[in-house]
Amino acid sequence: MAEDRVEAVLQTLTLAQKASLCSGASSWTTRALPERGVPSVFMADGPTGLRKEDPEHAAENGGPSVKATCFPTEATLANSWDPALAASVGCAIGAECRAHEVAMLLAPGVNMKRSPLCGRNFEYYAEDPLLAGKLAASFIRGLQAQGVGCSLKHFAANNQETLRLTISSEVDERALREIYLRAFEIAVREAHPASVMCSYNRINGVHSADNKELLTDILRGEWGFDGIVVSDWGAVNDRVQGIRAGLDLEMPGSGNVNDAAILEAVKSEALSEKELNAVVRRLLRFVFARSEALTAPPQAHWDASQNHALAVRAAAESAVLLKNDAVLPLSREEKVLFVGEMARTPRCQGGGSSIVNAVQKQSALTAARRQGYEVLFAPGWSEKDTDAADDALVHEAVNAAAACDKIVLFLGLTDRYECEGEDRTQLQLPPAQVVLLHALHRCGKPLAVVL
Numbered sequence: 001m002a003e004d005r006v007e008a009v010l011q012t013l014t015l016a017q018k019a020s021l022c023s024g025a026s027s028w029t030t031r032a033l034p035e036r037g038v039p040s041v042f043m044a045d046g047p048t049g050l051r052k053e054d055p056e057h058a059a060e061n062g063g064p065s066v067k068a069t070c071f072p073t074e075a076t077l078a079n080s081w082d083p084a085l086a087a088s089v090g091c092a093i094g095a096e097c098r099a100h101e102v103a104m105l106l107a108p109g110v111n112m113k114r115s116p117l118c119g120r121n122f123e124y125y126a127e128d129p130l131l132a133g134k135l136a137a138s139f140i141r142g143l144q145a146q147g148v149g150c151s152l153k154h155f156a157a158n159n160q161e162t163l164r165l166t167i168s169s170e171v172d173e174r175a176l177r178e179i180y181l182r183a184f185e186i187a188v189r190e191a192h193p194a195s196v197m198c199s200y201n202r203i204n205g206v207h208s209a210d211n212k213e214l215l216t217d218i219l220r221g222e223w224g225f226d227g228i229v230v231s232d233w234g235a236v237n238d239r240v241q242g243i244r245a246g247l248d249l250e251m252p253g254s255g256n257v258n259d260a261a262i263l264e265a266v267k268s269e270a271l272s273e274k275e276l277n278a279v280v281r282r283l284l285r286f287v288f289a290r291s292e293a294l295t296a297p298p299q300a301h302w303d304a305s306q307n308h309a310l311a312v313r314a315a316a317e318s319a320v321l322l323k324n325d326a327v328l329p330l331s332r333e334e335k336v337l338f339v340g341e342m343a344r345t346p347r348c349q350g351g352g353s354s355i356v357n358a359v360q361k362q363s364a365l366t367a368a369r370r371q372g373y374e375v376l377f378a379p380g381w382s383e384k385d386t387d388a389a390d391d392a393l394v395h396e397a398v399n400a401a402a403a404c405d406k407i408v409l410f411l412g413l414t415d416r417y418e419c420e421g422e423d424r425t426q427l428q429l430p431p432a433q434v435v436l437l438h439a440l441h442r443c444g445k446p447l448a449v450v451l
Contacts, residue, residue, distance in 0.1 A: 006284045010277065012036055018280045019262040022243070023253040027233075028053065030249065030287055038284065039291040043151070043251075046107025047123065047139070048073050048349050049356035050096045068096050069307040070348055070358035072315045074108060078125040078135055079318040086135045087142035089314055092307045094146025098300030103290035104149040104194060107354075110136045110183035111158050111199075117424045119161040122350035129179055133186025140191035146300070147293035149194025149286075152187055154232055156180055156214060158199035162423040168202040176203075181218070188223045194286065195227050198247060200235045207237040215246035228286045240265040248279045248286075308360045315348075327406060327446040332372050338365050339380045339397045339440060340410030340433070343450075347412055352420025364410065364450070376400055380409070381432040389435035398439055406446045409437060 013021075017033055025031045025040060032040035045051035050068040071077070071089050080086075090108075097105055109120075113127040125132040140150045157169035157180045171180060187193060196219060198208040208214060209231050219225045228248040236242055236250045239258035243265075250258060265271035294300075321328075330336055338344075343365045349355060368375045378397040382390045401407050411433045418424060428434070440447060 019259040021283050023250040027252040041103035041287050041290045043104045044102045045353050046105040048354050052100050065357045067359040068356050070356040071311045073122045074125045075122045076318045079320050083138035087138040090139035090142030094143040094148040095302040097148040099302050106151045108136045108139045109153050114159040119423045120420050129182035133183035136187040137191040140193050149290050151195040151197045152193045153197035154199035155196050157203050158201050165200045168205050188225050195230050197230050209236050209247050210241045210245050212245040228282050240271050248282050304359050327448045334405040335374050337376045337400050337404040337407045339378050341379045342410040342412050351415035380436045387431045389432040394439050401443045408448045410450045
């Protein structure tokens with residue numbers, strides 16, 4: 001019956017209407033044709049949680065967006081090695097998406113961590129394709145069980161941020177298949193995502209958005225993918241070639257420029273209407289399925305406290321103890337000093353498009369005190385994002401340590417050192433934090449470092 005509806009609507013569309021459906025109406029919505037019964041659907045960023053832009057909400061945590069649960073990043077969640085946990089997180093995010101009428105979440109990301117310097121590594125699961133693929137498949141199943149589609153990204157070989165718009169990833173066939181495509185293949189075959197998002201970069205000289213071998217021959221032909229391919233935002237190179245290659249939806253659209261290019265190509269017979277119809281057919285299936293899933297019973301609801309508790313559990317189950325020199329566990333009978341601004345103001349997510357406007361924030365300092373630990377605090381370094389150590393703050397922390405039994409030092413990167421859009425240039429911690437670490441180590445007190 002659904003396929004009958006698609007074919008019936010397709011027969012009523014003019015060439016201009018078909019071309020118009022191939023690009024977004026806005027930054028987050030598909031085109032609607034109400035006179036033909038074609039709805040518009042809304043998309044939003046992930047995968048750490050829902051980031052739905054909404055100008056009515058305060059510009060917190062990177063921009064105006066709805067309040068949502070901030071879950072552990074994919075990099076953290078992968079440390080759990082627990083597909084069931086990934087599925088639970090996907091399910092919870094899906095419930096929040098439904099409640100906010102989001103039809104598709106732009107997540108998860110399964111690009112390989114080829115280098116620890118990649119500025120977006122926090123948003124990818126692993127350097128191992130089997131682990132990444134299995135966790136992504138579980139996340140997708142959890143998310144899509146709520147009636148929300150996923151967009152598996154960034155297809156493919158998008159393993160660096162610096163020059164990501166222009167780089168060509170030169171990869172031989174074996175490495176491409178066994179490393180860079182494997183996680184996508186596992187997720188597509190096992191979880192059937194609603195969408196796959198193509199990347200900005202070229203693969204062996206061919207833009208991902210123009211790559212018929214990638215988008216049609218491998219993805220659809222070999223793996224049996226039956227969803228739509230959407231461009232990363234602004235990743236389209238040649239829209240007509242993209243149609244031929246199997247790129248269905250351009251986001252966020254080109255102000256009708258590419259609609260006109262598609263029309264001209266069909267009229268000049270550079271592009272056949274049959275090729276265009278294949279894309280429009282997939283797009284109609286997609287918008288009908290996604291709009292129907294959002295309105296199907298039961299009505300969506302989510303519990304902020306319950307989802308926060310899941311986020312806390314996921315973080316705990318994903319924590320990794322690297323080394324313990326008889327410092328841990330802490331005792332409630334001990335006087336403990338927490339040092340570092342991140343103990344008070346945690347950095348629980350990376351910078352860029354995945355930033356969640358967290359509905360509930362909880363610091364390690366607050367959590368420890370709530371559980372009855374006697375904890376003193378010293379910031380240790382300035383909140384101003386600078387490399388230079390603040391001698392007064394270091395001296396304050398050292399003096400506070402003298403009156404305590406143990407020290408827990410919180411260190412980590414800020415957005416200045418790690419963010420979408422550029423890669424890191426080195427692996428060192430911020431210099432101010434290193435100075436503080438050495439000063440506290442010289443105190444001779446038992447010292448635990450939390451990264």
